[in-house]
Structure formats: C-alpha cells, structure tokens
Amino acid sequence: MTAAQTSAMRPVVVGAGWSGLACAISLVLRGHRPLVLDAAPHAGGRARSFTHALGSAPVELDNGQHLLLGGYRATLDLMQTVGVDCTSAFTRSPFALTYPDGWRLAAADLPAPLHLAAALLGARGPTLAERWSLTRWSLRHARSGWRYHAADGPAAALFAGEPAGLVRRLWRPLCLAALNVELEDASAHILLNVLRDSLGARARDSALLVPRIGLSRLFPEAAIAWLTAHGAEVRLHSTVTALEVGDSGAGHALCVRGERLAAGSIVLALPADRAADLLANVNAALEPASQMLRAVRFAPIATVYLRYAAGTRLTYPVLTLQDDPRQGHHGQWAFDRGARDPAMDGIVSVVISGEGPYRALDRDALGQTIALQLRSALGLPAPLGYTAITEKHATIVPAPGLRRPDAVLPVAGLYLAGDAADSPYPSTIEGSVRSGIAAAAAIGPP
Numbered sequence: 001m002t003a004a005q006t007s008a009m010r011p012v013v014v015g016a017g018w019s020g021l022a023c024a025i026s027l028v029l030r031g032h033r034p035l036v037l038d039a040a041p042h043a044g045g046r047a048r049s050f051t052h053a054l055g056s057a058p059v060e061l062d063n064g065q066h067l068l069l070g071g072y073r074a075t076l077d078l079m080q081t082v083g084v085d086c087t088s089a090f091t092r093s094p095f096a097l098t099y100p101d102g103w104r105l106a107a108a109d110l111p112a113p114l115h116l117a118a119a120l121l122g123a124r125g126p127t128l129a130e131r132w133s134l135t136r137w138s139l140r141h142a143r144s145g146w147r148y149h150a151a152d153g154p155a156a157a158l159f160a161g162e163p164a165g166l167v168r169r170l171w172r173p174l175c176l177a178a179l180n181v182e183l184e185d186a187s188a189h190i191l192l193n194v195l196r197d198s199l200g201a202r203a204r205d206s207a208l209l210v211p212r213i214g215l216s217r218l219f220p221e222a223a224i225a226w227l228t229a230h231g232a233e234v235r236l237h238s239t240v241t242a243l244e245v246g247d248s249g250a251g252h253a254l255c256v257r258g259e260r261l262a263a264g265s266i267v268l269a270l271p272a273d274r275a276a277d278l279l280a281n282v283n284a285a286l287e288p289a290s291q292m293l294r295a296v297r298f299a300p301i302a303t304v305y306l307r308y309a310a311g312t313r314l315t316y317p318v319l320t321l322q323d324d325p326r327q328g329h330h331g332q333w334a335f336d337r338g339a340r341d342p343a344m345d346g347i348v349s350v351v352i353s354g355e356g357p358y359r360a361l362d363r364d365a366l367g368q369t370i371a372l373q374l375r376s377a378l379g380l381p382a383p384l385g386y387t388a389i390t391e392k393h394a395t396i397v398p399a400p401g402l403r404r405p406d407a408v409l410p411v412a413g414l415y416l417a418g419d420a421a422d423s424p425y426p427s428t429i430e431g432s433v434r435s436g437i438a439a440a441a442a443i444g445p446p
C-alpha cells in the first residue's frame, strides 16, 4: 500500500487457497498491501496438510495426495519468491506410468521430443501395434499444435480407434489424474491443453514432482509469513457472508462476522459454488456470472493413507494400479511416501479420482478394501493402520463445452480467481496460481 492507499482502497482477496495467496503475493509485488480473508482456521484450501494419527504415531498428512509437474512454472516461481527451496521440496522423476505387472512407459531424461521417442523405444508391455499407434497419435496432435479443430466434445473421441489396451493403460489414467473425470465426461479441449503443456513440451515440463514435505509447508505457510512480512494482512476464521458493490466501480465492501470491511477491489478466490453465493442478488450485471458458476459441477478425490512396517518399499515411488471396482479394487495410483522422505517411512498413499462405487463405502470400509487391493496387486501385508479422506468437491468437472465466467467481472473492481474463473485448464494448482497472478495483473498498480 502506498502512503496514499487507505484501507478503503486496498484490494481484498477472499480465499487463502493457492489462488488467493498467489494473487496476494502478486499484488504485494505490484506495490499493494492487500487484505486476505479465509473462512477456515488454516490457509491452503484444497491443498493443505494436517497432523493425523496413523497406526501408532501421528504424521503430517495432506488432505489429498498431490502430484505437480515440472511445467508448473508459475507455482515453482512463486514458491521460490516466498523462500521455499524447490529442489529439496520435491522428488523429481521423469514422467512414467509403471504398473505392478511390469508394464512401463517412462520418458527419458533427454531433450524433447527425444524423451518421448526414448519412452516408446524403451517401453515394457505395449505391443508393437500399440507403440506404432501411440507414435502416430502423438505426431498427429503435435503437428496440429495440440488443437482440436471440432467444437469441443468428449475427450474419448480423441482416442476412437486407438488400441483398447493403450486407452486403458495410458489415456484413461492420464485423463483421470489430470482432469479427475472419465474420458467420456472430459472436455477434449482441456485434455489436449494439459497434454500439450506436459507430454508435448520439454522433458523437464513433463517431470513428475512429488512433494517431500506437507502441502501446507510447501507453499501456504511460507506464503503467509512472506505476506505478513511485506505489509499484507491475512485474517483466518473470517467467512465473507455478503458483498456490497459500489455503483461507480469503487467503494465496495464485504461483511465478515457482522463487520463491514471497505475494499478498493475484491478478488473472489473461491470455489465456484461459494463465489456464486456471494455474487447472487448483488447487482443485475453479476447475475449471469453467478448463474454460470452455479451450473459448475464438482468431482471427488479420495486418498487412502496406509502405514506399513518401517522399511516397506514399493518397487517404484509411484505406481499406476489397474482399478476394477467389481473386485473392490478402487485404487488408481499408489505413492511410496517413505521412498525419499524418512519421516514417512512405511507410508503408502493410494488415490482414487472421480466418481465411482467407492463413494458408497465409509472411511473404514474404504481403507480395508484398499489394503486388500494392495495385498493382491503388490503383495503387501496387512497394514498397521490406515485412514481415508474423501474430498467431495475436489475439482470442477471439466465437461465438454464447460463455461466459466471471465476473471474480470462486469462490475469494475471485482475479479474471480481459482478454478471458478475461465481458463484453458482443469482444476490444478498451476491453474489456480496462474489465475491469481492474472487477477492481480488485472487490478494493476495502486
């Protein structure tokens, strides 16, 4: 805040998830002293950690296992800005899909596109016909700039005629991991954008980054310390219940626990349904955005954490599992958390993306069934303890033709960030961070 920027003129960021924090940091870098409000007692929103008893000992767990990509440039830059050492914070490995039965497709640590060519040559499991088909498919889409020329449709159409084994082992798992829905329910445009920025980009962009520390320490805690040290104010336990929008694009206000807070501009860095609530019945110009946000649907993600005896190791730090809900095999990915983090020795996390029959199971039954799946697929013994966390609103459903409001709302001084705002990306950390930075850029200097 410059000397002239009073609290009535300061930007207020509603939401201290990764998008809100990214926005606030960018605002500070532009000379503002924003106020950040969050309803929760902690920052980080959908990507945060907490301490939980697992087996006999408490451990720092994330609300969901997260995987970042080397191409998450905005996120990695921002982490560095707030003082996080990105080299030690992640385990970085070339992009790979490895199944317990030995099927493996792994990008080599070579300049693009050699990293993918080497992946095809060195693959274990795909037939010659599958390799040939994958080569043709990748070249065709790389040549067309990863653009889908038809109007948006289900991503399944991108793989019509491709070998069923490849769809099952490669494209479906990638779609579930990145978009959190089945190929039939995913937007072809959005999936191609993700593939362009990962597999279609430089080898280091497609690298898998598995956090070695809890998500809260990875960014939100460092971000809050940095913001506070740089003159911003962060208030937790502060649910915004209403907006007041000034006529002339200035003089906005927010209600927080009965208190009225003035704001020069407001960024709603909130999930779509929360943003829809706050924008409803405020100003006729905001109604279309509110209704569009109301129509956004959400998809769940479940993470099951299992503790095994110290020293228990998976054959690879990240394994792709073949799910088969009819057999009770719901798990899709298994992460050996102890592989490079001694504090997590013996802990395996298993991820289930999107909707599925697992949703009918309670936490205990889900933990038990995943333990049985790991016994059958990986030969692991009964775990010493487990817990399951299902985030019902983990991501938006990136359906074909999905419409989200523009980040710059049609009332001056009001902005959206996070996966509620229009974007070429699905709900990801990088998408959220970029949207927060874009909202700060739209606000401009003080």
Ligand SMILES: Cc1cc2nc3c(=O)[nH]c(=O)nc-3n(C[C@H](O)[C@H](O)[C@H](O)COP(=O)(O)OP(=O)(O)OC[C@H]3O[C@@H](n4cnc5c(N)ncnc54)[C@H](O)[C@@H]3O)c2cc1C
Pocket: 014, 015, 016, 017, 018, 019, 020, 037, 038, 039, 040, 043, 044, 045, 046, 047, 063, 064, 065, 066, 067, 068, 238, 239, 240, 241, 269, 270, 271, 274, 301, 302, 303, 391, 393, 394, 395, 417, 418, 419, 427, 428, 429, 430, 432
């Ligand atoms: C289980 C799980 C696994 C995931 N895996 C991955 C992954 O592997 N890779 C990846 O890139 N992405 C992943 N994601 C997605 C990623 O976590 C989210 O896209 C991202 O964290 C969203 O950040 P955000 O700031 O946009 O929103 P949020 O994190 O939802 O932040 C919104 C904030 O607003 C606050 N809030 C809500 N209402 C109010 C109100 N009225 N007043 C004040 N504050 C309010 C909330 O408390 C919250 O802190 C995953 C998400 C989940 C849940």
